[in-house]
Amino acid sequence: MSDTLTIGGRALASRLFLGTGKFASNDLMAKAIAASGAEVVTVAIRRVNPEAGQDNILAPIPSRCQLLPNTSGARTAAEAVRIARLARSGGCGNWIKIEVVNDNRYLLPDNQETIEATRILAAEGFIVLPYMSPDLEAARRLAAAGAAAVMGAELALATGALDLWVADFQDIFPSIMDVANCRKTLVVTTSDSCHLPGAHHHGFDHEHLSLDQAERMAGEIVQAGIERFAIRRHVKRFIPNVSVEAEIGFSVENVLEAFGGAEALARHLREGTIAGLVNLVGCSNPKVLYEGTVLAVTDILLAHDVLVLTNGCASFPLLKLGYCHGAARGKTGQGLQRLLTDLDLPPVLHMGECLDNARASGLFKAVSQATGLALSRLPFAFASPEWSNEKGLGAALSFRLMGIDSYHCVEAAVGGSENVRRFLEEETRQTLGSVMVTIPQPEELARRIVRDLHGKRRTLGWKHSTQEAV
């Protein structure tokens, strides 16, 4: 059976398009092209620097391959057209991957310019492969929606272990049903504003007018799950044979009791045994190093004696890798390590699930009351390094409403409005006493958090003996 992909009249037996970047040598690249059987090979175009000495990238690429140069660097349709023409005159053939990016902040293509360049080049006989999104904002939202914390849910579904999965309003993601159907898992939605095609819907009135029906509805949902068990009897399951120990579900009361009261916790902060408190939450997001970004930020915070609170998806990597267990106390400085050992606490306090941010704010409030100092003056921060959706923006804003700065590695999807961006990142300093800080590199973000916490400590005249320099 013929299974070819035809683009621009050329039938391709291989669907692999091989990039030429990042190979250690041209020789290795040639071997990779040969071994992969790729028929389309990408190249880029750059100005020549005669002093740099450049290899001829085209020489090692076999003539059977279709070269696909790109217009990387183009900011307008006119520039893309110019680069495409240069590429063709350089003997690269008539295929062109159009990239028009004039937004260095997000590196997302400018659709209007891309369309214009496509129109011109196609008319000149180019085979145009545009890099574009149907709509900039829509694409961002799709990436966020399809990409985010979802993966946690999908991975759990993919194990085949679940008979029933109940989605709340924030779990309406594109591929949930595909994964659930593979394992015949029953998916139930309850919010009338959120349906999933193929899911069972048990509408619950979120104005609580049907509160008296809640128990009956819950019974029906659980019953359906039990019935699903019989249907799924022969479904393959893969439950990894791994277990981890973690202390989970701290409430405000638990934490205060462990420290001997809010005054005692405040004293440790004032004396510098604890440099600050950071509520580290948010989604996990493959746009950045998935879960690794949360870990990188946490490592640096702990090393600087910052006590970390967490909940929701950001807590998963921390739970999995032992941060919520006493054995992780070695990640902190010696002073905090001694204190946590005395109190038998882990260095990262897991405070519930995604909607339990109120526990962290409750703890912040207890310290504020114990010290008589406004929240905005205390060495507190909110970090959601990998956040990805509107809810994450809302959660961060809720902490900023308390005057607590929020820190992120993913930009908020507000690039369309300079006014909104400026409001979030600068102007809320006046109105709320806090701003949104976004730094893509997790290590740099964490160091910024530590610096800002120390800034607040200095203003209060609170010393911190170790790790002052960041």
Added chain:
Amino acid sequence: MHCTINGKPVAIPTRMTLGDYLESSGFPKQGLVVERNGAIVGLGEWSTTQLEDNDHVEIITFVAGG
């Protein structure tokens, strides 16, 4: 004579052709594409194309990437 070559101002002391300039400035002999004042100059025209004052020249090549 002053030209802009790959975005940088370059002083060229004597009148010369594009081909002379490329050779004297150490550009590789292969894999180049040259554009002068917005128009592509084919390989065969390099030795007959005189550089003029205020010319804008782009000299590009293919590199790994994509």
